[in-house]
Amino acid sequence: MPQSPPYLQINNLTKKFGEFVALSDVSLDVTEGEFVCFLGPSGCGKTTLLRAIAGLDIQNFGSVHQAGRDVSSLPPAERDFGIVFQSYALFPNLTIEKNIAYGLESLGKPQVEIHSRVEELLTLIGMPDQGKKHPAQLSGGQQQRVALARALAISPGLLLLDEPLSALDAQVRVKLRHEIKALQHQLGVTTIMVTHDQEEALTMADKIVVINAGVIEQIGTPEEIYNEPATQFVAGFIGAMNFVPAIINGENNIQIGQANFSFEPPWQRSTGKCIAAIRPEDIKVGSEGANTLEAEVMEVEFLGPFVRAELASEALGEHRIQADFSANRVRSEQLSTGSRLIVSLPPQSIRLYTGE
């Protein structure tokens, strides 16, 4: 069965600012109706990629196809997208209604149609009675909703969100996260969101594109990105991770310090040096299972629902690892600095990287 071509196709995109290479040979497909997050540290090139897709900063090399049309060199006005910026960029001197109607007026729609569309959008964002206000009279979260409504007013084929939530308070952020996701799902509009917040990406995206230093590190669903990080960068950037130098010394076996650990097949590679990684929450207390280890608690950090303990072990030599224990467990086992305990590193939780 022939597969329909992706809605947005980015091929071998390179963008330079003078000598600095902001994006290097980036390729990516986005399916229609998908919610994609570009995730990466600041300066990694994720916003540059978004601006290239919008035509705001056109790439030096490579192509962008949208809905089968080559838009690689087109100016923003000739592309089909709506955009929401971190600053919202609401026109301060226009009312909320006028802001939302802005694009509709430019398309030359009749007044009646504009009016009903604006009403519809105001209801959609849950602000039906606020149309006569000016942006400065709204809270940050409300301004963000209006910016979203303005971008959606002309029913664009593609919605671009540039760090839309990062200027907001933590609580508003969490609330809007759900609202935006629900709205996107309801309208079915293909959406790309740039963020440096991994939690935002994990909760909202259908697909995450992890970018670092102008290169795509991994593309995958939130689960794939979290559970099977393809590179050491992804492993370290998303969630917490212990990294320890190790040597592969046989089939499914590595040596860390003096101790041997087994791991599971997908990570097998030729023998030699590597970096072993395990998430703190995967480390278990108790002597059941393989890869057990006697350790001493060097430090504990209270993090609310759980406690992160720094463990040292003679077997590991100078390397220390962090392990997360539930608050209940800490209470029942009476764990504190200086406690000695036995932990296990489940073989299926160990990942191996070549090192950078």
Added chain:
Amino acid sequence: MIPVKAKSSRDDRQMLVFMLMIAAYLVIALAMPLYAILSKSFQNKDGVFVGLTNYVEYFSTPALTYSIQNSLTVSVITTFFSVSIAFTLAYGLTRSCMRFKSAFKVIALVPILVPSLLPGIALIYLFGKQGMIKWLLFGHDIYGPIGIVISEIFFTLPHALIIIMTALSIADARLYEAAESLNAGKLKTFFTVTLPGARYGLISAAFVVFTLTITDFGAPKVIGGGYNVLATDIYKQVIGQQNFEMGAVVSLILLLPAALAFFVDRLMQRKQVALLSARAVAYEPKPSKLFDWLMFGWASIVSIFILTILLTCQYAAVIKFFPYNLSFSTKNYQFDLMDGGGWDSFFNSLQLAGWTAVIGTAIVFLGAYMVEKGRGFTAGRSVFQFLAMLPMAVPGMVLGLAFIFFFNSPNNPLNFLYHTMAILVISTIVHFYTVAHLTAITALKQMDPEFESVGASLKSPFYKTFSKVTLPVCLPAILDISIYLFVNAMTTVSAVVFLYGPHTSLASVAVLNMDDAGDIAPAAAMGMMIFYTNATVRIIHGILSRGVLKKTQAWRTRS
């Protein structure tokens, strides 16, 4: 790999056309005249290239080179006094709790509204041969460096005051709290917190005052007597001796310190901005009886100085014949009976100021918008930016003479503009372009850079976003630019003195010519007419902008 060549949108092309049109204006009204004056300085009377001959002649004529020393002397002395007075006054206005602060501030800014010829005229009445308080000079002559320096202090004080007050008012209260908590005394705090914080403002003010003084023509013309300076030399060479080539040489020599001061000042301004952090807490002065009264006394003295100059002119304008018949008379207002163009020149000035304000504001703001918000064509935009900054470094006398060389040339198809109102408007806009441009750029920079991106994504042409959002949001700055251009067009003498024609004489030029002809009282009367016009327009502008702001800027307030 084939590089992607960005296709330009209709917006890009339209904006480019606008920018090129305004750039063409700056090239024709600035770059080409400057080139003309430069080449003229290397030519003889017949237009033959003679290399450095004119320069050699200039530097071997002590009567001419002496002016360099004179210009530097009065400029340095004026800079010292003007900046000292401005700093102490600004310190009182920002750091004390004295009374009538806003009145003192208004008075100190008054000299901006009058031509630089006016203080000289007042000084003649106060300290001249028959001066009212001549004895205060203990036998020294007011004609010469003393008169020039006093006039220039009056003329430059508001400029220095504005810059220094800005520098002092951005002080961070937390630094003072820190100094106090570390037990630093008042004096130590002053030298370790206040002065370092204001240092870029002080340096910048010093350069501005220096440049204004060395390039000013009005004061030395009226009160300089036999004390020649560079600016008056240009005038004498050109108007008196018709020696255009030597005028060009002196112009280029005058261009040097002005340009140098300008670039140093730009450097300082850039550093000043970095000092200002968004988190700074505004400093609130605490009352201190002694200090507040001291500052009040000092501000009163400065205000009396300024008001005395103004009132003397007004007094001279309405008495019959100083000092012999002190009865009231309006005969000095019968300008039509004197040299200088009569009342027509006053109305010409109004016309010039009106056109300059309207057309100038449109050109400057559009130009700033295109250079700030346009896409692509980066090299062209930096050339434009350079052209827009250049007028600040070009003294008015140099610009005026450059205009003669360029527009009066029989080969120039624009030759018909000579002696028309149009050329006066064109030159005045260019003369005051830079400050207006910077005001516009500052206002545009404060707008969210993504407005244009949003507009484009919503398929709106740039002129829609420009007229619906940019213009209304920038309205306060646009009003400021127009009043700045208006006031300066009313008071300027230096460029237009070479360009007016028999039917386009101006009020400021009339002041100069009547003073030249010995009609000092009518000159004072005309000077005060300029003051009253500017003051009235300033007040109308104030009322108007308050009304407009209330109506169009309602969105600024949260309710």
